[in-house]
Structures are given as structure tokens and as C-alpha cells.
Amino acid sequence: MPIANAIRFNSLDEILAYAEQCAGSRVEALKDWSLAQNIKHLAITIRMSAKGPALKAPFLIRKLAKLRKNKMFKDGIPSGFTIPGKFTDFIPDPNISTEQALDDLRNAIDTFNRANTYFPHPIFEKFTRQEWITFHCRHGELHLGNVQIVE
Template sequence: MAAEHRKLRFESIAAALAEAERLAASETRTTGQYSLGQIFEHLARTFEVVLKEREMPPSPLPMRVLSRLIRPMVLRKAMTGFKLPSKAQSVLWTSEAVSTEDGLQHLREAYEKFKATDPLPAHVFFGSMTRAQHDALQCRHFEGHLGFVHPVSA
């Protein structure tokens, strides 16, 4: 059974970060296997991978070729439900508990570095991309993960 997921659409990373801030300031529940703090930590780590501050294991050649082919689709629509190879999983996700506050602070800091870096390096998986493509990819990434976070109604 698939985990419950909210449909989100962000036109900018600033809008995605505003949703993260809103979620952090309210009572939430998560569906899927990660806490809100772990999701924020993951989003921060992804910025660090883009900036080459955190090293990813190299992808096999067939995956690198496939990634270039699916990039246009990934830039348009959030993707959920796929499993990362274990080496990539250990770089991008923590199995340790992360408080919402710590995860959000790391996310804010990583985003500020991302925003200030120009030009951005080639993406480890998708190759050379424009700033607009990098931003769109981050927006889709936030949509996918923040969709598993649900505000709790009073």
C-alpha cells in the first residue's frame, strides 16, 4: 500500500522553503518512513551533494545515460516511491533521529549556500543543468518529500 501523499506544487525554492517553515511551526504527522527532521536533513544533504560538499558514489554508466533521458520528466513532476542504492541512501539519508529544529536549520544553511553559488556544478546524476533546471529539480524534490508531511487539524 502506498503512503498517503499531499499533492504540492512549488514555483520557487523560496516557496518550498516557506512550506517547510510552515510545517515546522505547526503540529504535523508524516506518512512514509521518515520524521519531519529527517526529511529536512535529507533536503539539506541534497543541496550539499549539488554543491559537491558531500560526495556521492559514482552512478553506473547505464544509470547516467538513463538519467539524461528522464531528466525532462523529473523536472516537470515530483517522483516518489523509488529506492536509492544503499551507498547513495547512506549519503542522502540519516537513520539517526533529527529534531525538526536541527533539520530545518541545516536546510536553511544549505539553501543559502546553494542560492549564493553561481554557477552551480554539474549535477552528480543529471549532468550539466541551467540554474532554472537546478531550481526546478529542487522544487520537485521538495514536493515529493514534503508531500509526506501532513498538518494536523485542531
């Protein structure tokens, strides 16, 4: 199985720029989702952080995850997490176009940047604006790292 790209983001604008670079290139999906699905998933989560809904993972998962938050912010999000049924709104339509996904990502980032309050994370709960940005950067690395630009 191919190894995910080692990319690092420090801002939402860097996520968008890399997504646009991928969209303008020939790419190979290294996992189950297409480039468009990965971009759309990021758009969904970025928008959710500013607009809701306020979903919650089970209590034990939330408590255990809090112990790993700083490690995740530093080292990244491990792959292999399956989205539970309660969170199916986070699963992108397999038929979405890359252009539509990019438009959704641009709009989600704009929504996030205009917000002055943020919803709790479903697992880690209360995040500051900067913690949300850091989470979105690590999350973007995970998903866009699952797409390889083919030279």
C-alpha cells in the first residue's frame, strides 16, 4: 500500500492552496476517497467548527481523546478512524466534483474566518480559535496526504 504524503500546514490558506495545487494536477488517491471527497470532508469539518451542529462523541472517547490532544497537535492525526453512524453528515458524496469541493472549501474557510465564536469539537470538546486552526491543519494533512500528485 502506498504511503501517505508527508505534508505540513500552518494555516487554512495553506490547506486551500495545496488542495488547489492537487486539483490542477494529475493525482492518485492512496486510500478509499477521491481528491474531491477528501476536500469536501475538510470543508464539512471546517464549516462545522463555526456553524455547528454541536455533536458529541461518547463520554469515554471524549475523556481518553483529551489525553492525546497535545500529541495529535504536534504529531498529526493517525489514520484508520472510521466515522461512526451518528456522524454520517461528515461523509462526503462520492459523486462530488473537485470544483464543487474546492468551492465548498473556500466558502467554509471564509465562514470560519468571519466567525467570532466556535462550536465544541465532537471529541475534544472546547477549542479556542487557534486550537481549531491547528486541528484543521492536522486534519488537512491527514486527508490531503492521502492524495499523491503524479508527475
